[in-house]
Amino acid sequence: MAETAVLTLDHVSKHYDDVLAVNALSFEIIEGQCFGLLGPNGAGKTTTLEMIEGMTPPTSGEIRYRGGPVPANYQDRIGIQFQATALQDFLTPYDNLKLFSAFYDRPLPMQTLIDAFQLQEFLHRDTRRLSGGQRQRLLLALALVHDPEIVFLDEPTTGLDPRSRRDVWEVVRRLKAEGRTLVLTTHYMEEAEVLCDDLIILSHGSIIRHGSPKALLAEAGVDTLDELFLSLTGERLDAAEATA
Ligand SMILES: Nc1ncnc2c1ncn2[C@@H]1O[C@H](COP(=O)(O)OP(=O)(O)O)[C@@H](O)[C@H]1O
Numbered sequence: 476m477a478e479t480a481v482l483t484l485d486h487v488s489k490h491y492d493d494v495l496a497v498n499a500l501s502f503e504i505i506e507g508q509c510f511g512l513l514g515p516n517g518a519g520k521t522t523t524l525e526m527i528e529g530m531t532p533p534t535s536g537e538i539r540y541r542g543g544p545v546p547a548n549y550q551d552r553i554g555i556q557f558q559a560t561a562l563q564d565f566l567t568p569y570d571n572l573k574l575f576s577a578f579y580d581r582p583l584p585m586q587t588l589i590d591a592f593q594l595q596e597f598l599h600r601d602t603r604r605l606s607g608g609q610r611q612r613l614l615l616a617l618a619l620v621h622d623p624e625i626v627f628l629d630e631p632t633t634g635l636d637p638r639s640r641r642d643v644w645e646v647v648r649r650l651k652a653e654g655r656t657l658v659l660t661t662h663y664m665e666e667a668e669v670l671c672d673d674l675i676i677l678s679h680g681s682i683i684r685h686g687s688p689k690a691l692l693a694e695a696g697v698d699t700l701d702e703l704f705l706s707l708t709g710e711r712l713d714a715a716e717a718t719a
């Protein structure tokens with residue numbers, strides 16, 4: 476199957492006053508793949524994701540959708556998994572789903588989402604009483620309400636226990652099997668190794684490596700992306716997490 480670039484970044488940069496948060500990034504995101512943005516806290520992952528989502532404009536450079544300008548209905552084609560703070564606390568998961576579904580002309584059937592993300596057991600609970608894993612499943616369901624072709628996930632497993640983390644990985648695999656394009660950020664190298672077809676490693680806003688996990692490991696002659704990052708920067712990713 477020929478590879479189609481859904482999104483192309485061409486020397487995309489973002490300045491915040493005198494801070495260069497993202498420095499001239501160029502890469503393509505291929506249809507049906509899971510693309511990863513990796514790096515420690517402050518590397519520029521969220522800023523890059525928000526520019527690709529159309530939430531914030533680049534200071535310079537260009538983002539293209541299927542080789543052309545980003546279309547007016549782009550927001551209908553993408554699904555964004557928001558942070559937990561976006562949940563309406565006084566609503567149940569059921570009410571949140573209903574509210575989000577009301578924003579769209581042709582939402583997916585609620586039962587389809589309830590089944591896909593296993594929301595049944597806590598469907599009518601106060602969202603404040605959900606576990607971290609349950610909350611992530613609800614946030615994923617909300618991102619999928621309008622059946623988007625591209626799904627954006629910003630650190631989807633940060634703060635989750637290993638079991639819940641694997642549940643989220645399962646969902647990500649399923650979304651990919653459905654033919655969706657996924658873009659995720661993480662500072663867990665293992666997560667990127669398991670989920671991503673292609674990835675960039677960011678350090679201080681710049682790409683320091685780009686490729687498939689396999690190719691990057693083979694090229695560096697190391698066993699894990701953690702080791703690769705350490706050899707490139709002298710820093711440990713988990714050390715960065717501890718000071719976050
Ligand atoms: N709204 C903002 N205003 C000023 N600086 C920002 C803003 N958002 C991010 N930054 C800075 O940009 C850099 C990249 O941040 P971010 O994209 O959040 O990194 P990451 O998601 O990898 O942790 C950091 O130095 C951060 O302090």
Ligand SMILES: [Mg+2]
Pocket residue numbers: 520521522
């Ligand atoms: Mg971030």
